[in-house]
Amino acid sequence: MSGCEGGSCSTCGTDDPNRLPPGMLKAYDLNQSTADGILVWTEVVEGPDGPRIDDSGAELIGAARNLTDGRVFAVVFGGTELKSLYGRLFGYGVDTLYHVREKSLERYSPEAYAECIASLMDRIVPAAVLIGATSRGREVAPRIAAKMGLGLTADCTGLRADGRKLIMTRPAFGGNLMADIECTKYPQMATVRPGSFPRPEDSEGQGTVIYWQFCPECIKDVISDEPMEEDGSDIRDAKVLISLGDGIRDRSLIDVAESVARKIGAQVSCSRALVEKGWMPRSRQVGMSGRTVAPEIYLAFGISGAVQHRAGMLRSGKVIAVNNDPDAPIHSFADLSFIADAGDVLRAMDRE
């Protein structure tokens, strides 16, 4: 599973897949904690001031630290610039960090990443592997699971440990049901929704770094990777969301909502109805086919509260709804609901 079979790889240059690659010392005795540790794939994102640990990765390291008495392993992909992140990762709770510094893996490729993480799982034999349910995580995790014949619980919102066993909680049927699921084989695998666990405090720590040599068999023919033109804000980070639905009949109300949002330190999101009209970008859509948010306060203006929408805002702290239809479903799960015209209330808030 090292991906180097056939001796095609110059760095490892061996046809014995079980030989330890250079940089990996026997002395670390990596198997000491066989099947009680947890491995986390930590995604790294490009920030304005260099690489940054993605929130989902940080959250999962924190969660793993609390779930196991064993070791917490993390794997990161990237070049030497990631060295600046080591201390932070150890601070979050990582014991052993695998840094994959293969040039051809600096560009994301689901097939190669899955192969590589699988090779690490063969080496470490962790009890569980946790991966953020990000767009990448959601396609890499199943690829690993099927390759290795393992069970996978997708898109969990909660994790509990019963010894080495993980109980994974996830919503089903558009958020109408919560199911507790377990994997019947080790390593257990789960993808976990971003925001399900608190991000651990930033601190610097120390631990072991291992350069993991891995040469992928499959290199994708990628023609271009273009960053999406977005202002960089993400509705998933907002503490307060002003969310607009089809009850917003006048497009200028979006500007009013933006103005209110600036005043109160909120962001503006929407239901699918406004994305379909072309009034709001998809990146602002809350719901099953949009983003999953969990702000402290969710203000729904002119949103009916269809299950597909609800699935994306289920875990909001407090829900306040303004909808002029007393029978709209949103009223039945809001903490506070106003039977009023959404536009009028927004304008009044803007004037305050």
Place this chain on the structure above:
Amino acid sequence: MRFAVAVKQVPDTMEMSVDENGSLVRTGVPAILNPYDEQALAEVLRIRESGDEVVVFTMGPPQAAEALRRCLELGADSAYLITDRAFAGADVYATARALAAFITGNIPDASLYVFGRQAIDGDTGQVPYEVAALLDVQQFAYTESLERDGDSFLAVQDYGHVRRTARVPKGSVVSFGTVDPNCPLPSIRGYLESLGRPIKEVDRVALGLGVYSVGLKGSLTRIVSTESVMSTRRNRRVEISNPATAADFIMTELEGSR
């Protein structure tokens, strides 16, 4: 070229509700072709050229034939129903294993294996990538558009922060993300023609899989318990005619929670 499209019949979760006791009301909920799969099929029908063949397949109970029938009406050429009592209760892995075995045995030569982004009845789009891994082919997730480029294809994929354009080799798995909601579905003109197109049935034995490789027994995850989500919110309803008063109310709430 041959296109193989995986589709699923799902309960219409839009119609699903929770009763006063918090139990899921399933009775009377109509079964539909998974909307994402319908969109994926529409995309395939859009890029098909004369001489191409579009094959749809589903794993499900006998009544899932209705979903296949709809695909035929939309313009698919033939359909396979992978059905067997032993398939019941399959998790992602057991589903992917059966679908991969089906593909290997029945349509090993397709130019593309096309999937929807997710089934609306609970799963979150894992099946396509497990199938891709089992077939050992490349995968193209979150595809928003697909164009022919000679013998291969170009896919544009939406990774959220990045939009990727990549070349799709023959035999890859492509899963469509949310496609243009305004893309019109093909009309059901072909109803009469479609009646002649057969739905072939394939069972466990035909797939060459043992009883312990499929369905609940072949699954690697187990549901321990489920709980319906009851609204635990304390609902306060305020009917207000003066919007300024409502705005005040909301602003006070916002202050209060700082």
